[in-house]
Amino acid sequence: MSATIDFWFDFSSPYGYMMSERIDALAAKHGRDVKWRPFLLGAIFKHTGGQPFSTQPLKGPYSKHDLERSARFLRLPYQMPDAFPISTHQACRVFYWLESRNPQRAHDFAREVFRAYFTENQDISQVEVLQAVGAKLDIAAEAVAGATGDDAVKSHLREVCEAAIGNGVFGSPFVVIDDEPFWGVDRLPQIERWLAEGGF
């Protein structure tokens, strides 16, 4: 059992974005570190038969409404992107390429990718957009482009997705604390009590 909190997410997950804006501070308050673990929800859905909520009858329209309300509830900026859902394997590859060199930089990059997508309506499936995000953190455009074609990184990302399935991850966000799994940003109150009381 690790004191570190695992935060699994897909970069195209709006509820994942909301969790990304809350989990670090909540963990820090209780002396915990958070390991950010982006993965590809599409790879999981192939395994589970799951589908993006946005395409489901009744649930789709509700979810768009619920997302805006949940952002207001959490007092977070939020804008549903025009391009949705999108492929996030390029963003993941850049993340893991950075992580193998400088975990803090990878973390900062991930935060900015989420914000670019969910507050600035930028299509983060595009390498040029990822390069622009990287530029804010002084990451060279060539490094970003190189990461997206890096075979070791591709292989590592596949392993991460397999590890997600192995850990029972079926959605985003998915937070694991002391082997206890929490699915969804709406589990924040339970996470908070878990951290405060050491389980309940």
Place this chain on the structure above:
Amino acid sequence: MSATIDFWFDFSSPYGYMMSERIDALAAKHGRDVKWRPFLLGAIFKHTGGQPFSTQPLKGPYSKHDLERSARFLRLPYQMPDAFPISTHQACRVFYWLESRNPQRAHDFAREVFRAYFTENQDISQVEVLQAVGAKLDIAAEAVAGATGDDAVKSHLREVCEAAIGNGVFGSPFVVIDDEPFWGVDRLPQIERWLAEGGF
């Protein structure tokens, strides 16, 4: 727009049971009434293609765990029934038969049905079990049996399920306040703020 809160649920929904134990007191605190509207989730799933969470890979095992934790979080007694999921059309029919005669009695019956199923492991798909629940409220066994075969009630239940779809209801529990829809017992904090602030 009605000041009354609509509480849609299926009697076999564990999160619906949890909502049933909280929504009345929360509404009363803010001067609101709650109309309980049991429906058949199976009828909705035929329309939406939805599936019970309990049968889905990864999500199924997680959900069983999450249900127990959520009950502890809400400090509610809870026991996953051996028979699950079950058909709840008989319970619905008795409910609406009672409601047409005495709404308060229907409400009390619904509460007891939920408790029998989720705290006493009683199979509420069985008419004898519904009769035993009714007996606690001095409802005659013959009246319960009669309600389950009542053509007017059957027809009314079909209308309720169509109304659920018409109102965008796709899961249980589903709470509608001032035309604002809230799906899931995990929306209780948002419901509370909505009632306190008149929307947000």
